[in-house]
Amino acid sequence: MTPPTRLSWKDVRDEIHKAILSGRYGPGDRLPRDADIAEEMNCARSTVQRAMQDLSDSGLVDRRRKGGTRVRAEPVTRATLDIPITRREVEQRGGRYGYQLIRRVEETAPHSVLATFELTTPQPMQRIEALHFSDGRPYILEDRWVCPETVPEIRDLDLTSQSANEWLVLNKPYSRCDMRFFAITAEPQMAELLETEVGAALLVIERTTWIETAPITTVKAITAPGYRLLTTS
Amino acid sequence: MTPPTRLSWKDVRDEIHKAILSGRYGPGDRLPRDADIAEEMNCARSTVQRAMQDLSDSGLVDRRRKGGTRVRAEPVTRATLDIPITRREVEQRGGRYGYQLIRRVEETAPHSVLATFELTTPQPMQRIEALHFSDGRPYILEDRWVCPETVPEIRDLDLTSQSANEWLVLNKPYSRCDMRFFAITAEPQMAELLETEVGAALLVIERTTWIETAPITTVKAITAPGYRLLTTS
DNA sequence: AAAGCTAATATGTACGTACTTATTTTGTCA
DNA sequence: TGACAAAATAAGTACGTACATATTAGCTTT
Missing domain, CATH: 1.10.10.10 (Winged helix-like DNA-binding domain superfamily/Winged helix DNA-binding domain)
Structure with missing residues (x-):
């Protein structure tokens, strides 16, 4: 029954x-x-x-x-990735989160950045470098470009206590996001910031976001050695 | 109107x-x-x-x-990745696909492999190493373990012309797939096979599949230098 | 107060019908 | 035989109703 x-x-x-x-x-x-x-x-x-x-x-x-x-005749392995705010990622792993602004300048964006945004006309952008820490150890080195034309608030923003990562995610929703993953060897400057040796293999998570066709930001998240990115099961 | x-x-x-x-x-x-x-x-x-x-x-x-x-109070950046069969990936990029079996042995799986499968009891598995080529140049080095208990056919399979990658995807659908991404530096053996220098940074795509709780295969796809993994826009 | 019951509420879901749209098949005519 | 038009087909979708289920809020009892 x-x-x-x-x-x-x-x-x-x-x-x-x-x-x-x-x-x-x-x-x-x-x-x-x-x-x-x-x-x-x-x-x-x-x-x-x-x-x-x-x-x-x-x-x-x-x-x-x-x-x-x-x-499907030729099956694909489809996976979903969740990339949270870095602070939250660290805290969820049980770590103590730390953050430090390294450098911040406004300069004409190089061609590679324009190409990433699918732009052709050169324009000034803010370049922001920052470090995220987990339990005092470098976790992610963030190399970011922000388009002030789309995000005018960025110029008056205090990024010493709050990261651009966090502010953007909370205040600038996007309509398109492209991501790229690749590996690089640590250059001297990176190695020093990430407290590792020159030549270490680092996973880079690169993200670019737009609102409609207007570029918001593109960021290389250079992860510390040993970083592993997992799919959400 | x-x-x-x-x-x-x-x-x-x-x-x-x-x-x-x-x-x-x-x-x-x-x-x-x-x-x-x-x-x-x-x-x-x-x-x-x-x-x-x-x-x-x-x-x-x-x-x-x-x-x-x-x-959502703490938004996440959610991305979808499609990993096709390697042959198809090469062909879609307009390359000529090549394949070569490097090594194939049956041995007791090391602890790391068992742990990946969430197994506790040691058991013999097939280890298969193979190279995928694009236009004659090494593209992906595949380091795979297959569980013969779940996939008995693997023992009688000719892997000199067809890759395990292709056979498994077409013949062994899975119910669960975990993926991991990380970076490594090329060891001498890898460097030689991938025709690059020792110490090069390589992106590794690691996949593990199960049918229900029975392990099928786990594979490290060690990509050649310069490889980029993209999200599907 | 604390604990437990009850009612209210917003989403989750199924169903069957009606209609739309892309694609393939079939048929017709030159 | 080939080009083109018409019919058939299977998925795509919307709708309104009915009911299920999780969660919150309020009320009662001790």
Whole structure:
């Protein structure tokens, strides 16, 4: 006498996911129509549609009108990354957060920065270098450019106690964010700031944000040796 | 006389997103109830619900029953990464793909590998080292462990022409995948295989997959110098 | 006061219908 | 045979209702 519990779209999603995992449907195979699955599983088509949309979002299946649903022929491994404010990241790991402004100048942005922003006309930008600490040890070295045209407040902002990272995230929501990850070897200056040896391998997390097409900021977060970036499971 | 075009949930989502971007609702602020937004925007509550769910998924707002919807107080930068099969990645960049098996042995997995799989009992695993090439130049060095208990087929598999990467992705769908990113300096052996100098900074993409709780494979994709990992915009 | 019960409330979800839209298939005509 | 138009198809979406569920607020009891 189990109660006639209705299927949630997540149940349906997991069911279909399992069918794919089991090999019942292999890469490229076509799945039944939503309507048929709905009938078979005794639920509404809209429920199946919601489930399928989720599977499509996670890259497991391809859906096309009239073409139906098929298992992706060349699957991708899709992962989601959460990058919190650095202060919060440190605190969540149980560390004591520290922050120090290193340098702050306004100068014409180099070509590489303009290119990152997809700009062609040169313009002055604020360059801000700062260090984030965890338990007194260097954690992330931040090399940032901020566009004063989009963010005029930056000029009057006190960045000795609050980091640009934090102020921007809280006050300048973006509509587009590109991220890049790569490795570099520590140059002498970086090495000194991060209290490591020259030549150490460092993971760099580079982020660029826009509001519509107006550039906000681009930042290289140069992490201390041993830093590991994890996906959210 | 514009046609009375109905609002799609994506329209509603973008509208609310814009309201947040404009600063009308700041971090921590509470948004109107779904029902009120629905009335204001002249659509059904279910439409607003779908929009809000998406905003919640992308980390912009927090939703709680009875508590209502509020803008996330400590926003996170959420990014999505797509990692395709290496062959496809090379080909999409317009390169000619090459592959070479370097080494393949079955041995007891070291503790670090067991720990990655969240296993406690030692067991034999296949270790597979292989090189992926782009236009004849080393592109990714793959250091992989496969669990024969979960993937018995691996023992009889010819890996001289097809990479384990490709076979696994096409034949062993997973239910869980953890990823880690970090930087290392090239050791002599790696440097030789990747045709670079000892000490070069290399980005490592480490992936571990399970089917339910059964370990499938864990792999360190050691990328050639200059490799950049990008988010899908 | 503190603890526990009750009511109120906002989101979560399913359902079935109606309609829209992209894509493929089929059919027609030159 | 090829080009083009028409029909068929399957996903995409909106809507309004009904009900479920988590969480808060208020009220009662000790």
